Amino acid sequence: MEVLSSRILLKPRNRQVTTEFYRDVLGLAVYREFPVGTVFFLGQGFLEVVGEGEQGAGPDVALWLQVRDLPDTLAELALRGVPIVRAAQREPWGLDEAWIADPDGTRIVLVQIPEDHPLRADTR
CATH class of the missing domain: 3.10.180.10 (2,3-Dihydroxybiphenyl 1,2-Dioxygenase, domain 1)
Known part of the structure; x- marks a missing residue:
């Protein structure tokens, strides 16, 4: 395909x-x-x-959105009245993640990839 x-x-x-x-x-x-x-x-x-x-949102679906600066993004969204469902934290897999939700409750995972994370490595 x-x-x-x-x-x-x-x-x-x-x-x-x-x-x-x-x-x-x-x-x-x-x-x-x-x-x-x-x-x-x-x-x-x-x-x-x-x-x-x-039916609206289901618990098994989420949007994963990578942002440039997670703390700045969360501050901006808070000023716009967006509730933070889960505060930013470093996950076991090394990404910084926070959660918000849309009006139906669809979870939106906001992700920042730390500078020392393998996803940022230049593979050339």
Whole structure:
């Protein structure tokens, strides 16, 4: 299978509220809008908020978003009224992670890769 593009689809309980959260609160750039949805840039991927669902978030799904500076990002989000679900901490695998959630409770993992982490190593 050759994958040319990908995106995550979210069917929120209230599309307008969720779209405003990702666009206005988190500040994600809009890739495209259409009558029943909005597609946001997520670094090298996309997030599509489309239609309206009935069940909302599930405990087994999370968005993983790498940020440049986790403490600054958390401070900025706190000023915007975003509750921090779990404070930043260094995980056993060496990444710094904090959790927030969207209006439906979808967990969003904010990640900073420390400078000495193997993911930052130049493999050349």
